[in-house]
Amino acid sequence: MQSMALKINHLLENLEEEDYDKAVSYIEFLASARKREKMKKETQTEGSEDVESIVKFLTGIIPDTGKTLEEYRNERLKKYEMFD
Secondary structure, eight states, rough: HHHHHHHHHHHHOOOHHHHHHHHHHHHHHHHHHHHHHHHHHHHHHHHHHHHHHHHHHHHSOOOOOOOOHHHHHHHHHHHHHOOO
């Protein structure tokens, strides 16, 4: 990092006052863009953890009775079949 700072310092020696403003403005732009990207990634990661915890929570609520999907299907069909 020190060598990069020396390189930047050397480049800044030849700038005029108005150029300093442009350079600082561009650096601020880059820093805020990086910060937004970082926050976006953190938000996406947190969201996926929330979904995982919700699924784990819901999995514990539904009791496992050992029935197959076909047995559940037949049970639901019997419950809603129409009588003539």
